[in-house]
Amino acid sequence: MPQLIWRANQMARYRSATLSSGFRSLDDELPEHGWPRSALIELLLQQPGIGEIQLLKPALVSLSRTRRIALVQPPHLPDVAACRKWGIATGNLLWLPTTGTADALWATEQILRNGSCGAVLLWLSHVRTDALRRLHLAAQSSDTMFWLLRPAANSQDPSPSPLRLVLQPAVAGIQIDILKRRGPQADHSIYFRLSDMPVGPHQDNVKHHARLDRRLPATYSAGSSAAVVV
Template structure:
């Protein structure tokens, strides 16, 4: 049969992950690459990301891939449409993102959709990130068509309430923050070209320096417990968080000091 009809070899079966995606961007997370069709973020397609609050988890998840896109296409722009707050340059710079090649578009209502479509059609744009809490399925379908037509990396962020709505996005994720030694972000793959994923993925999206400091802090607490010394957690410290001598400020100061060296 395969000799008579070789085209069957290129037919995607719904019970298998579709690895015939034309072009993808490495997510920088091996576990996530392993479950995504094509092994990365699909280029020329809409990726829909749901989360409880805008601005919580998207940069940690996407920064490595976006930095790689900027490195590969240094003259191209990255457009942010409807970002919930102004991106914090030092933090994103520490994640190797070039803020000088980012364009932020602030608007409301239908103008957000218009700006997203215009950005997708621009030859000087490599990727578009759009926060569209009120977009409907028909709106997303038009954006999916535009992303495919212009082969752009498109990521759309929406609230959790959108989970019950239909979506034309080939890839749909839900993000959930956790506090564990192994990681800080659960990624639920709600939709992909392939069978459902039974369990969410646990990723560590902390910046390397912060991850190292947190690991050292956990190790210090472990040794204190083994030696019988009372371990004081940040929540047990009487100083207010706003105090310049609080543990939180000390940790942030150490991170800032490392980032300048």
């Protein structure tokens, strides 16, 4: 049937549901107008802490109301006060420090396969393509939102991810370039002023991005496999 034929100049459809990013200008550039569930989503960062968590804030606020959100191997200690101010249910945040890449990959795959969380954020610097395929397959087996955050230098590496975004700092905000999506190639960048990003219900406007800039306490064991509620 004609409606089942996908054309290169049209947005494709995901097999699973999507979750609105909370920003119309971004949703308009995404297939099905939102973040895809059951898929590997890559956020390629020029550097951590440029506003990537604030970009995910609307989704995290929504998901944290009923389900847990796992933060696997973040580069810095999450700012719990900022999360609370935004309306994120911090009682449903799990911080998982790991001993290295293999440990982080294993923990993330288990979370995706058992469906214990509504979302998982994984920070990695280097990862093999076959490991990415395993993660994408694990994500497809559940309805968990899955964001992989890694350096923008990896943008030239092959990836099974159906959605790859490059984030870099801009004046008073961030610039987003859609590197890969199921649809026509994006021909322009998306710009956000950090101060204009929405917050959770009944919250005052927050004019700084979510900080992941506090170093892990020296007394914490990096090899601990237990999840820490933050």
